[in-house]
Amino acid sequence: MTKSLVALIKKLDGNLEQLFIYGRNKYSKELASLLNIQAFVDDFTNEKLYEGKPVIKLTQLPQNAFVINCSYSMYPVSVWRRLNKLGFKHVSISQLICKGYISLQSNFFAAAKMDIKENHAAYTKIRKKFKNFDSLQVWDKLIAFRQSGDLAVMQDFVVDTDGQYFAEFVKLDAEVFVDLGAYDGETSEIFISKCPNYQAIHLFEPSSINMQLAKSRLQDNSNIYYHQLGVSDGPQQLSFNSSSGSASAVDSNGIETIQLDSLDNVIAEPISFLKIDIEGFERQAIIGATRHISQDHPLIAVAVYHYPNDLWQIPELVFSIRDDYQIELRHYTEGTDETIMYFLPIKDTFYEHG
Numbered sequence: 585m586t587k588s589l590v591a592l593i594k595k596l597d598g599n600l601e602q603l604f605i606y607g608r609n610k611y612s613k614e615l616a617s618l619l620n621i622q623a624f625v626d627d628f629t630n631e632k633l634y635e636g637k638p639v640i641k642l643t644q645l646p647q648n649a650f651v652i653n654c655s656y657s658m659y660p661v662s663v664w665r666r667l668n669k670l671g672f673k674h675v676s677i678s679q680l681i682c683k684g685y686i687s688l689q690s691n692f693f694a695a696a697k698m699d700i701k702e703n704h705a706a707y708t709k710i711r712k713k714f715k716n717f718d719s720l721q722v723w724d725k726l727i728a729f730r731q732s733g734d735l736a737v738m739q740d741f742v743v744d745t746d747g748q749y750f751a752e753f754v755k756l757d758a759e760v761f762v763d764l765g766a767y768d769g770e771t772s773e774i775f776i777s778k779c780p781n782y783q784a785i786h787l788f789e790p791s792s793i794n795m796q797l798a799k800s801r802l803q804d805n806s807n808i809y810y811h812q813l814g815v816s817d818g819p820q821q822l823s824f825n826s827s828s829g830s831a832s833a834v835d836s837n838g839i840e841t842i843q844l845d846s847l848d849n850v851i852a853e854p855i856s857f858l859k860i861d862i863e864g865f866e867r868q869a870i871i872g873a874t875r876h877i878s879q880d881h882p883l884i885a886v887a888v889y890h891y892p893n894d895l896w897q898i899p900e901l902v903f904s905i906r907d908d909y910q911i912e913l914r915h916y917t918e919g920t921d922e923t924i925m926y927f928l929p930i931k932d933t934f935y936e937h938g
Contacts, residue, residue: 589685598650598673605652606642606663608634610690611677612654618686625651645672652677653735656692658743661918664735682733692920696730696892706896710911713899719913723895726915726923730892741918748916748924749859749885750778760855762786762847762882764815764869765862769798775857776805783807786851790814790824790842814844816865817872846872854880861924864890870901877905884909884927889920902927 593600605612606625616624616635623638631639645651651674655663660676667674680686681693688694700707707727714720729737749771756779763772766789776782785808789795795812802808814822824842847858847869855876860866866886876882884902888894899911909927916922 586686589680592675592680592685593650596650596673596675599648600650602646602649603652604640604645604649605654606667606674607654607656608639609654609656611656611688612652614688614690615652615654615677615686619652622649642666642670645670647671650674652680655919657919657921658917659919661735661739661741665739676733676735678729678733678735680733682731692892693730693733699892700727700731703893703896706900710896710899713911714913715910716912719911722913722915722923726895726913735918738918741915743918744916745922746774748914748922749861750774751885751912751914751924751926753912753928754883754885754926756857757781758783759857760784760786760853761857762788762851762855762859764788764847764858764860766798767794769801771859772798772808773801776802784809784853786811786855788813788815790844791840811850812843813850814842814865815847815860815862815872816844816868817846819843819845819849848872848875851876855882856880858882858884859886860884861887866890866894866898867901870898870905874905877902881906881908881929883929885924886927887923888913888925889923895923895925899925899927 603619603621604623604625605616605621608624608626612624613635616637621637623640624634625642625645626639627641629639633639649672651667651672653660653663653667653674653676656678664676678693681688681691682697711723714723725737758781759779760783761775763785766772766787769787772785772787787798787808788811789798790813792812795810799810821841821843824840858873860869862869886898888898902909908930910930912926912928914924
């Protein structure tokens with residue numbers, strides 16, 4: 585344990601002999617190897633041991649416990665509020681990293697903070713492209729969170745995975761929808777409910793298990809084309825880990841080998857709505873969809889949270905293909921995950937394809 589972390593815990597009147605970690609993930613696992621903790625806290629498992637330490641429920645915490653909140657991706661604010669309500673002294677992993685109290689190998693926050701500092705001009709350039717106050721507010725809060733790690737900044741956000749990719753300004757009619765990273769077909773199912781007069785759906789999912797789930801889910805719907813492929817900038821083979829649910833991704837240790845190809849190679853017909861959420865392969869997919877973006881000018885909803893610099897590098901990439909888009913930003917969790925950038929086509933403009 586670093587001297588600065590010890591000093592912080594003492595400053596917060598924390599008990600160094602009663603340290604607990606809330607949550608089980610990459611941060612909590614690494615943090616536990618550095619600290620002498622009593623137990624992990626997890627209300628959503630029946631497991632009793634993790635990394636050699638007991639796993640307990642929040643109701644089992646002693647009143648003199650000091651808790652490090654390692655929830656970061658989906659519900660960190662909910663955990664923060666609950667710890668406050670129960671009167672426990674606590675601090676968040678995001679603040680510990682951003683304030684320099686601890687350094688971890690799994691370090692999205694440190695990387696994000698550094699990227700903002702080193703590429704300030706790029707962030708400023710993208711921010712200026714937002715015309716809508718709501719998008720500006722989302723942008724500013726996300727940047728503030730990445731710089732400070734302060735969960736109070738995120739307290740106005742709620743988890744809304746059903747609304748993800750379909751913000752209030754997305755108007756749908758007779759679309760040709762491309763679902764990149766379809767998982768079990770849930771997003772396509774939501775799309776159908778919002779656009780029942782769709783022309784076609786192209787569903788991409790590399791996992792054979794997930795593809796069967798999607799086909800079963802959508803079996804009563806017509807004009808759906810199932811592509812058991814990952815999407816990149818061209819044909820290739822990679823190892824894949826399909827055991828992480830909707831977060832299944834390319835992984836050098838994965839036991840499944842998947843095929844990938846570009847959207848331009850696979851789909852010939854024009855498209856009108858392109859959703860991209862493929863666990864860090866968004867940029868490659870955009871490059872591989874250059875023809876469709878340039879010629880079809882589709883609405884695009886793309887994840888911009890898998891890498892810290894996605895917030896500015898992905899819009900730069902899209903604008904390098906064609907720049908007649910209005911951008912909007914929405915965030916669908918209380919933490920780091922599920923930030924979606926929308927590219928809304930500016931219509932009635934003459935555009936010469938390169």
